[in-house]
Amino acid sequence: MxxxxxxxxxxxxxxxxxxxxxxxxxxxxxxxxxxxxxxxxxxxxxxxxxxxxxxxxxxxxxxxxxxxxxxxxxxxxxxxxxxxxxxxxxxxxxxxxxxxxxxxxxxxxxxxxxxxxxxxxxxxxxxxxxxxxxxxxxxxxxxxxxxxxxxxxxxxxxxxxxxxxxxxxxxxxxxxxxxxxxxxxxxxxxxxxxxxxxxxxxxxxxxxxxxxxxxxxxxxxxxxxxxxxxxxxxxxxxxxxxxxxxxxxxxxxxxxDAEGASKDIKVEVVGAATEDDAVEVGRSIARNNLLKCAIHGEDPNWGRVLSAIGTTKAAFEPDRLNVAINGVWVCKNGGVGEDRELVDMRYREVHVVADLAAGDATATIWTNDLTADYVHENSAYSS
Amino acid sequence: MxxxxxxxxxxxxxxxxxxxxxxxxxxxxxxxxxxxxxxxxxxxxxxxxxxxxxxxxxxxxxxxxxxxxxxxxxxxxxxxxxxxxxxxxxxxxxxxxxxxxxxxxxxxxxxxxxxxxxxxxxxxxxxxxxxxxxxxxxxxxxxxxxxxxxxxxxxxxxxxxxxxxxxxxxxxxxxxxxxxxxxxxxxxxxxxxxxxxxxxxxxxxxxxxxxxxxxxxxxxxxxxxxxxxxxxxxxxxxxxxxxxxxxxxxxxxxxxDAEGASKDIKVEVVGAATEDDAVEVGRSIARNNLLKCAIHGEDPNWGRVLSAIGTTKAAFEPDRLNVAINGVWVCKNGGVGEDRELVDMRYREVHVVADLAAGDATATIWTNDLTADYVHENSAYSS
CATH class of the missing domain: 3.60.70.12 (L-amino peptidase D-ALA esterase/amidase)
Incomplete structure (x- = not known):
C-alpha cells in the first residue's frame, strides 16, 4: 500500500x-x-x-x-x-x-x-x-x-x-x-x-x-x-x-536489490570509543574493494578488514583488534584467531564484526559485495 | 639493472x-x-x-x-x-x-x-x-x-x-x-x-x-x-x-600492471584553489567505482565525475565545473558541453581533466578502471 x-x-x-x-x-x-x-x-x-x-x-x-x-x-x-x-x-x-x-x-x-x-x-x-x-x-x-x-x-x-x-x-x-x-x-x-x-x-x-x-x-x-x-x-x-x-x-x-550484488554484508563495529569512530570504521570496511571481492569469493579474508580499519582515525590499538566473520573470531588481538576454515559463507547475508576494544559504542553499516555483475551493469550502458 | x-x-x-x-x-x-x-x-x-x-x-x-x-x-x-x-x-x-x-x-x-x-x-x-x-x-x-x-x-x-x-x-x-x-x-x-x-x-x-x-x-x-x-x-x-x-x-x-585493469586513467585536476584541494578531488574521482566501471565500458559518463567532485570539501561552484575526457570538454559550466560522441576511448590510457575554476593549483592522480577481471583476481583466491 x-x-x-x-x-x-x-x-x-x-x-x-x-x-x-x-x-x-x-x-x-x-x-x-x-x-x-x-x-x-x-x-x-x-x-x-x-x-x-x-x-x-x-x-x-x-x-x-x-x-x-x-x-x-x-x-x-x-x-x-x-x-x-x-x-x-x-x-x-x-x-x-x-x-x-x-x-x-x-x-x-x-x-x-x-x-x-x-x-x-x-x-x-x-x-x-x-x-x-x-x-x-x-x-x-x-x-x-x-x-x-x-x-x-x-x-x-x-x-x-x-x-x-x-x-x-x-x-x-x-x-x-x-x-x-x-x-x-x-x-x-x-x-x-x-x-x-x-x-x-x-x-x-x-x-x-x-x-x-x-x-x-x-x-x-x-x-x-x-x-x-x-x-x-x-x-x-x-x-x-x-x-x-x-x-x-x-x-x-x-x-x-543492489546492482549486481550476490551478498548483503552487515558490518557491525563494536567496542568503539565513540559512535563517530564506529561509523568511520564501518564505512571504511564497507568501502574496501578488496574485502568486497573476497566476500564475493566466500573468502574470510580478515587481513583486509584490518587494513581498512588501519586507514581510519578511530581510537584503537592494532594488537587489540578482533574480527569475527559469520560468528567465527578469525582475528584475535590483531593476529590469527580461530580457524578460518570454520567460517561458512554460503548464504547471501554475511556478518562482519569488528571489535575495536576501545569503548562501548557501536554502529552497523550495510554494504554489498563487489561482483563482475556490478561491473557489467555499470559499464555496459550509461546510467 | x-x-x-x-x-x-x-x-x-x-x-x-x-x-x-x-x-x-x-x-x-x-x-x-x-x-x-x-x-x-x-x-x-x-x-x-x-x-x-x-x-x-x-x-x-x-x-x-x-x-x-x-x-x-x-x-x-x-x-x-x-x-x-x-x-x-x-x-x-x-x-x-x-x-x-x-x-x-x-x-x-x-x-x-x-x-x-x-x-x-x-x-x-x-x-x-x-x-x-x-x-x-x-x-x-x-x-x-x-x-x-x-x-x-x-x-x-x-x-x-x-x-x-x-x-x-x-x-x-x-x-x-x-x-x-x-x-x-x-x-x-x-x-x-x-x-x-x-x-x-x-x-x-x-x-x-x-x-x-x-x-x-x-x-x-x-x-x-x-x-x-x-x-x-x-x-x-x-x-x-x-x-x-x-x-x-x-x-x-x-x-x-594493476590487477585486472584494462585502462590506465590519468585524473588531472586543474583550476583548484590549493594543491590539497586538487589532490582531494583527484582522489575522489579516482576512487569512484561507478566512474571506473563507466570508463571500463568506454562510456564518457561525466555525470559520475561531477558526483565525485560534489562529495569533496574543495573550493568550487557546481555551475562553473568543467570536465574533459580524452580532450573533449563533455561538461562545461556544470552542464552539458561538447558532444560526448566525439570522445574516443578505445585506447588503454584515458585522460580525465576536471577544472574546478577556482584557482591555479593542479594535481594528477593515476588510477585504473574497475573490471570483472579485478573482481575475479581478488575473489578467486586469498591474496
Missing part, C-alpha cells in the same frame, strides 16, 4: 513516455489533509540536481500538498534550463491540483546531464492527476524504479495511525543518503518540526548507514508528509520509532 | 621455498659503500606489518648496509612472533654479511595474517648472500613479485652518478603509498638527511598519487640507499629530480 496506506493520501503511477522503453516513469503523491505538514532530508553532495534545489526551498515552509516524481532522467547538471523545468513541473502539478507551486516537491532519478523531455512530462502530470487513487501507492512505487529489479514499499500501523512509504534505489548507494528517492506518508496529526526531528533521527541510523558502493548521488531525497487524517497525535518516541522502522525496512530492501 | 645500476651495490634473488609454487621469493640488496646512508618512507596505515615496524626503527640511524625482501607472505597481523621473525631475519643477514642487525631493513609482501616459514627463509638469506652480484638487480626485482605480471625497474644516469630501483605492486594500490615495496639505490655521495628530503618530496607526487583501488596496504615501504661510490655529490635539485623521475617511472609501471 506504500504511500497510500495512511489515510488522507492518494497517488498514481503512469508511463508518461520519459523512458524510451515505455515503462512507468511518473508518480504523483497528494496529501488531501486536513493537515499538510512535511519534512525532508536531501543529499549532502554539493553537486545537487535541480529538483533537490527546488524541493529544499519548498520544504522551508514545512508544508507540502503534493510530490511529483519521475524516473528516466535525474535532471542533474542541467543548468538554469533544468531548474526551469523543475519549476514548470511544480507549476503544472499545482495548476491541475488547485494548489500553489510552493507546496509541490519534485524528485527525479536517472541519468545525469540530460534534460527531461518536458513535452512528455507535463502532459504526464495531468494524466497522473486524473488517475489519483487511495489505492495508487503501489503504482507510484513502480513508476520510480530505474535499475531496481523490484519496487520497495513498507508500512507500519500503530494505535489508529500509520506510517507508510516507498523507495527506489539500486546503485550509487552511499552516505548522505543513497541514490534514492523515498516518500513516506503518515496520517498522524503532527507539525512539521516534529516530522523533521523524527525523519532526521531515522535517516541518520538507517539510510545514512546503507553504503552499497561508496558513490553518493546528486538526487537523494527523503520526504515525510503528514495528513493528520487519523485525528491522532502519537507521542514523539512512538512516532519516531515507527518512522525509523519503515526507513530501516526500506534501507534493507535497497541493499537486497 | 635495477638496484645494481648504481656503483657500490650487489644484489641477489632466489627461490627460498617461501612460495609453494617454487617461484623466486627472496631478494637481498647490499650497500658495499664506502658510504651507507639511507632514508625510508612507510605506509600511513595504522595497522603496520612487523617488517615495517622494524625497518622504521632501523632507519632512524639514517644508515643501512642491506635490505632483505621476501614475497610469499606479508608478515602483517602476526603479533609478537611475527616481529621476532623479522628480527631474526635481520640478525641472520647481519651475521652472513658481517654487519649489525641494526643496519638491515626487512620488507615482506604477500598474504596478511600468516607467519613466514622461517625454516625456509633463514637458509634462503644465507643462499642469497652467496649469490650476491653486481648484476643481481634484475633477479632481485623478480624475486619480490606477487601478483605482478612483470618485474619493474628503472634507472636514470646523470653526470657520473646514477639512481636506480625496483618495485613490486599490483593490487591494494593506494595513498600512504601503494602495496608496494620499492628499493632505490644511488652512488651519489649524499648524507641521509638529503636522501630523506629527496625521497619524501618524490613519493609525495608519485607513489602517493597512484591509487589503483583505494585500498591501503600494511606493508608499503620505499627505501633509498646511497653508497657514495661515484665520489660525486650532485646539487640537491638535480638529485631530487632524478629520484622523482625514477619514482614516477616505477609508479607508472605499477599502474600499467
Amino acid at each position: 506504500s504511500v497510500t496506506a495512511a489515510q488522507g493520501f492518494t497517488a498514481a503511477g503512469i508511463a508518461a513516455g520519459i523512458k524510451e522503453n515505455g515503462n512507468p516513469d511518473l508518480a504523483l503523491v497528494v496529501n488531501n489533509g486536513p493537515r499538510r505538514a512535511a519534512a525532508g532530508v536531501f543529499t549532502s553532495n554539493r553537486v545537487k540536481a535541480a529538483p533537490v534545489l527546488w524541493s529544499e526551498q519548498v520544504l522551508k515552509s514545512g508544508k507540502l500538498s503534493a510530490v511529483v516524481l519521475n524516473s528516466g532522467g535525474a535532471n542533474a547538471c542541467t543548468g538554469p534550463k533544468g531548474f526551469q523545468d523543475t519549476h514548470a513541473t511544480a507549476e503544472k502539478a499545482a495548476e491541475v491540483l488547485g494548489t500553489g507551486a510552493g507546496e509541490v516537491a519534485v524528485c527525479s532519478t536517472g541519468l545525469i546531464g540530460v534534460l527531461l523531455p518536458m513535452d512528455k512530462l507535463l502532459p504526464g502530470v495531468e494524466t497522473a492527476a486524473g488517475r489519483l487513487s487511495e489505492h495508487g501507492g503501489e503504482k507510484a512505487a513502480i513508476a520510480i524504479k530505474t535499475t531496481d529489479t523490484v519496487h520497495k514499499t513498507s508500512v507500519v500501523t500503530r494505535g489508529g495511525w500509520t506510517v507508510g512509504g516507498m523507495a527506489k534505489g539500486a546503485g550509487m548507494l552511499a552516505p548522505g543518503l543513497a541514490t534514492m528517492l523515498v516518500v513516506l506518508t503518515t496520517d498522524a496529526d503532527l507539525a512539521s518540526d516534529v516530522l523533521d526531528r523524527a525523519l532526521r533521527g531515522a535517516t541518520r541510523v538507517t539510510f545514512d548507514r546503507v553504503d552499497s558502493d561508496g558513490c553518493m548521488s546528486t538526487n537523494d531525497t527523503v520526504l515525510l508528509l503528514a495528513s493528520g487524517a487519523s485525528g491522532i497525535t502519537p507521542g514523539y518516541e512512538e512516532f519516531a520509532e515507527a518512522v525509523r522502522s519503515v526507513c530501516d525496512d526500506l534501507g534493507q530492501q535497497l541493499i537486497r | 635495477s638496484v645494481t645500476a648504481a656503483q657500490g651495490f650487489t644484489a641477489a634473488g632466489i627461490a627460498a621455498g617461501i612460495k609453494e609454487n617454487g617461484n623466486p621469493d627472496l631478494a637481498l640488496v647490499v650497500n658495499n659503500g664506502p658510504r651507507r646512508a639511507a632514508a625510508g618512507v612507510f605506509t600511513s596505515n595504522r595497522v603496520k606489518a612487523a617488517p615495517v615496524l622494524w625497518s622504521e626503527q632501523v632507519l632512524k640511524s639514517g644508515k643501512l648496509s642491506a635490505v632483505v625482501l621476501n614475497s610469499g607472505g606479508a608478515n602483517a597481523c602476526t603479533g609478537p612472533k611475527g616481529f621476532q621473525d623479522t628480527h631474526a631475519t635481520a640478525e641472520k643477514a647481519a651475521e652472513v654479511l658481517g654487519t649489525g642487525a641494526g643496519e638491515v631493513a626487512v620488507c615482506s609482501t604477500g598474504l596478511i595474517g600468516v607467519l613466514l616459514p622461517m625454516d625456509k627463509l633463514l637458509p634462503g638469506v644465507e643462499t642469497a648472500a652467496g649469490r650476491l652480484s653486481e648484476h643481481g638487480g634484475e633477479k632481485a626485482a623478480i624475486a619480490i613479485k606477487t601478483t605482478d605480471t612483470v618485474h619493474k625497474t628503472s634507472v636514470v644516469t646523470r653526470g657520473g652518478w646514477t639512481v636506480g630501483g625496483m618495485a613490486k605492486g599490483a593490487g591494494m594500490l593506494a595513498p600512504g603509498l601503494a602495496t608496494m615495496l620499492v628499493v632505490l639505490t644511488t652512488d651519489a655521495d649524499l648524507a641521509s638527511d638529503v636522501l630523506d628530503r629527496a625521497l619524501r618530496g618524490a613519493t609525495r607526487v608519485t607513489f602517493d598519487r597512484v591509487d589503483s583501488d583505494g585500498c591501503m596496504s600494511t606493508n608499503d615501504t620505499v627505501l633509498l640507499l646511497a653508497s657514495g661510490a661515484s665520489g660525486i655529490t650532485p646539487g640537491y635539485e638535480e638529485f631530487a629530480e632524478a629520484v622523482r623521475s625514477v619514482c614516477d617511472d616505477l609508479g607508472q609501471q605499477l599502474i600499467r
Whole structure:
C-alpha cells in the first residue's frame, strides 16, 4: 500500500513516455489533509540536481500538498534550463491540483546531464492527476524504479495511525543518503518540526548507514508528509520509532536489490570509543574493494578488514583488534584467531564484526559485495 | 639493472621455498659503500606489518648496509612472533654479511595474517648472500613479485652518478603509498638527511598519487640507499629530480600492471584553489567505482565525475565545473558541453581533466578502471 496506506493520501503511477522503453516513469503523491505538514532530508553532495534545489526551498515552509516524481532522467547538471523545468513541473502539478507551486516537491532519478523531455512530462502530470487513487501507492512505487529489479514499499500501523512509504534505489548507494528517492506518508496529526526531528533521527541510523558502493548521488531525497487524517497525535518516541522502522525496512530492501550484488554484508563495529569512530570504521570496511571481492569469493579474508580499519582515525590499538566473520573470531588481538576454515559463507547475508576494544559504542553499516555483475551493469550502458 | 645500476651495490634473488609454487621469493640488496646512508618512507596505515615496524626503527640511524625482501607472505597481523621473525631475519643477514642487525631493513609482501616459514627463509638469506652480484638487480626485482605480471625497474644516469630501483605492486594500490615495496639505490655521495628530503618530496607526487583501488596496504615501504661510490655529490635539485623521475617511472609501471585493469586513467585536476584541494578531488574521482566501471565500458559518463567532485570539501561552484575526457570538454559550466560522441576511448590510457575554476593549483592522480577481471583476481583466491 506504500504511500497510500495512511489515510488522507492518494497517488498514481503512469508511463508518461520519459523512458524510451515505455515503462512507468511518473508518480504523483497528494496529501488531501486536513493537515499538510512535511519534512525532508536531501543529499549532502554539493553537486545537487535541480529538483533537490527546488524541493529544499519548498520544504522551508514545512508544508507540502503534493510530490511529483519521475524516473528516466535525474535532471542533474542541467543548468538554469533544468531548474526551469523543475519549476514548470511544480507549476503544472499545482495548476491541475488547485494548489500553489510552493507546496509541490519534485524528485527525479536517472541519468545525469540530460534534460527531461518536458513535452512528455507535463502532459504526464495531468494524466497522473486524473488517475489519483487511495489505492495508487503501489503504482507510484513502480513508476520510480530505474535499475531496481523490484519496487520497495513498507508500512507500519500503530494505535489508529500509520506510517507508510516507498523507495527506489539500486546503485550509487552511499552516505548522505543513497541514490534514492523515498516518500513516506503518515496520517498522524503532527507539525512539521516534529516530522523533521523524527525523519532526521531515522535517516541518520538507517539510510545514512546503507553504503552499497561508496558513490553518493546528486538526487537523494527523503520526504515525510503528514495528513493528520487519523485525528491522532502519537507521542514523539512512538512516532519516531515507527518512522525509523519503515526507513530501516526500506534501507534493507535497497541493499537486497543492489546492482549486481550476490551478498548483503552487515558490518557491525563494536567496542568503539565513540559512535563517530564506529561509523568511520564501518564505512571504511564497507568501502574496501578488496574485502568486497573476497566476500564475493566466500573468502574470510580478515587481513583486509584490518587494513581498512588501519586507514581510519578511530581510537584503537592494532594488537587489540578482533574480527569475527559469520560468528567465527578469525582475528584475535590483531593476529590469527580461530580457524578460518570454520567460517561458512554460503548464504547471501554475511556478518562482519569488528571489535575495536576501545569503548562501548557501536554502529552497523550495510554494504554489498563487489561482483563482475556490478561491473557489467555499470559499464555496459550509461546510467 | 635495477638496484645494481648504481656503483657500490650487489644484489641477489632466489627461490627460498617461501612460495609453494617454487617461484623466486627472496631478494637481498647490499650497500658495499664506502658510504651507507639511507632514508625510508612507510605506509600511513595504522595497522603496520612487523617488517615495517622494524625497518622504521632501523632507519632512524639514517644508515643501512642491506635490505632483505621476501614475497610469499606479508608478515602483517602476526603479533609478537611475527616481529621476532623479522628480527631474526635481520640478525641472520647481519651475521652472513658481517654487519649489525641494526643496519638491515626487512620488507615482506604477500598474504596478511600468516607467519613466514622461517625454516625456509633463514637458509634462503644465507643462499642469497652467496649469490650476491653486481648484476643481481634484475633477479632481485623478480624475486619480490606477487601478483605482478612483470618485474619493474628503472634507472636514470646523470653526470657520473646514477639512481636506480625496483618495485613490486599490483593490487591494494593506494595513498600512504601503494602495496608496494620499492628499493632505490644511488652512488651519489649524499648524507641521509638529503636522501630523506629527496625521497619524501618524490613519493609525495608519485607513489602517493597512484591509487589503483583505494585500498591501503600494511606493508608499503620505499627505501633509498646511497653508497657514495661515484665520489660525486650532485646539487640537491638535480638529485631530487632524478629520484622523482625514477619514482614516477616505477609508479607508472605499477599502474600499467594493476590487477585486472584494462585502462590506465590519468585524473588531472586543474583550476583548484590549493594543491590539497586538487589532490582531494583527484582522489575522489579516482576512487569512484561507478566512474571506473563507466570508463571500463568506454562510456564518457561525466555525470559520475561531477558526483565525485560534489562529495569533496574543495573550493568550487557546481555551475562553473568543467570536465574533459580524452580532450573533449563533455561538461562545461556544470552542464552539458561538447558532444560526448566525439570522445574516443578505445585506447588503454584515458585522460580525465576536471577544472574546478577556482584557482591555479593542479594535481594528477593515476588510477585504473574497475573490471570483472579485478573482481575475479581478488575473489578467486586469498591474496
